[in-house]
Amino acid sequence: MAQLMDHVALVTGGGKGIGRAVVDRFVSEGARVGVLVRTLEDAASLSQQHGENVLTHIGDVRSWDDNVAAVATTVQRFGKLDTLVPNAGVYDFSRKFADIPGEHLSEQFDELIGVNVKGYLLAARAALDPLRESRGSIIFTLSSSSFYAGGGGVLYVTSKHGLVGTVRALAYELAPEIRVNAVAPGGTRTGLGGLASARSDNMTLNAVEGFEAMVARTVPLGFLSEPEDHAGLYVTLASRELSRFLTATIIQSDGGLEVRGGGRRVKPNSSEHGERQ
Ligand SMILES: NC(=O)c1ccc[n+]([C@@H]2O[C@H](COP(=O)([O-])OP(=O)(O)OC[C@H]3O[C@@H](n4cnc5c(N)ncnc54)[C@H](O)[C@@H]3O)[C@@H](O)[C@H]2O)c1
Structure with a gap:
């Protein structure tokens, strides 16, 4: 049985990867x-696949006006908004803190936090009135980096830890009209990109050598997840029938990372930074 009949959602960064x-x-x-997308190519691919069931707005999640326009066109076309999924993100490719030149730190911080944190807050603020009206919900995409170090560098881990506070503060403040929850995926096969300010904007996560094997070795379930592996959890959180008593909940979709323990060991002959196993 379809779980989201007559439901209207808005997803940021929904052209590819987990959002798609x-x-x-x-x-x-x-x-x-x-769907708020960054590129014409993503917009075209969504329209081709979904026709009238999807509308796209091309913009940048760091812009208040783009978030307002994405919400307004969605409500105009589909009549209401039940669920907002702030999801667009960028990555720092685990760059070590000491390797970020001090004079570039401010710029790289602004870009990463601007997309990963400010972008989420702007989307949530822009969608507030229609979500209140529908007694809807927000589902943020967090990360295993919301709970642990080692899956990203300090900028990415800072951004995703910060979003735990966002989920909690908004769940508290927006109840009872709006439920606020999150899905926190672990390593997933996507083309998650980097920062223009770090000249890593043409890098993608799925091209990092050894990424799949590293995730498979690290999680008890033993494989790298696909974007589709997380999608049903968003359906559950969006559905009033399935989760009307859930708010401030973060579902960890990470292959059991938490119970693994002993994440970092130093092997004889390895570098002073240790080696992940
Ligand atoms: N891939 C993983 O292993 C993983 C794990 C945990 C969490 N996540 C999170 O999942 C979310 C989606 O990432 P993904 O892995 O699917 O990668 P992705 O690159 O496929 O998706 C990210 C999307 O965000 C868009 N985007 C980036 N900057 C933008 C901006 N300024 N304005 C508008 N759109 C912008 C990109 O165009 C892209 O479509 C991110 O928040 C990411 O941090 C990813």
Whole structure:
């Protein structure tokens, strides 16, 4: 049975990766979805696959006006907004703190936190009125880096830890009208990109050598997840029938990372930084 009939959602960064899997799954569950994308190419691919069930707005999540426009066009076209999924993100490719030249730190911080944190807050603020009206919900994409070090550098881990506070503060403040929850994926096969300010904007996570094997070795379930592996959790959190008593909940979709223990060991002959196993 379709879980999201007559449901309207807005997903940021929904052209590819985890956001795209959420859009595809929401549409297959009966929803109509607005998508804030960065590129014409993503917009075209969504329109081709989903036709009238999806509308796209091209913009930058760091812009208040783009977030307002994405919410407004979604509500105009589909009549309301039930679920907002702030999801667009960038990565620091685990760059070590000492390797970020001090004079570049401010710029790299502003770019990463601007997309990963400010972008989420702007989307949530822009969607507040229609979400209140529908008694809807927000589902943030967090990360295993919201709980542990080692899956990203200090900028990425700082951004994703900060979002735990965002989920909690907004869940508290926006109740009872709006539920606020999150999905925290672990390592996932996507083209998550880097920072223009660090000249890593043409790098992608799925091209990092050894990424799949490293994730498979690290998590008890023993494999690298696909974007689709997380999408059903967003459906559950979006559905009032399935989760109407859930708010401030962060679902960790990470292959059991938490119970692994002993994450860092130094092997004889390894570098002073130790070696992950
Ligand atoms: N891939 C992983 O291993 C992993 C693990 C945990 C969490 N995440 C999180 O999942 C979310 C989605 O990332 P993904 O892995 O699917 O990568 P992705 O690159 O496929 O998706 C990210 C999307 O965000 C968009 N984007 C980036 N900057 C933007 C901006 N300024 N304005 C508008 N859109 C912008 C990109 O165009 C892209 O479509 C991110 O928040 C990421 O931190 C990813």
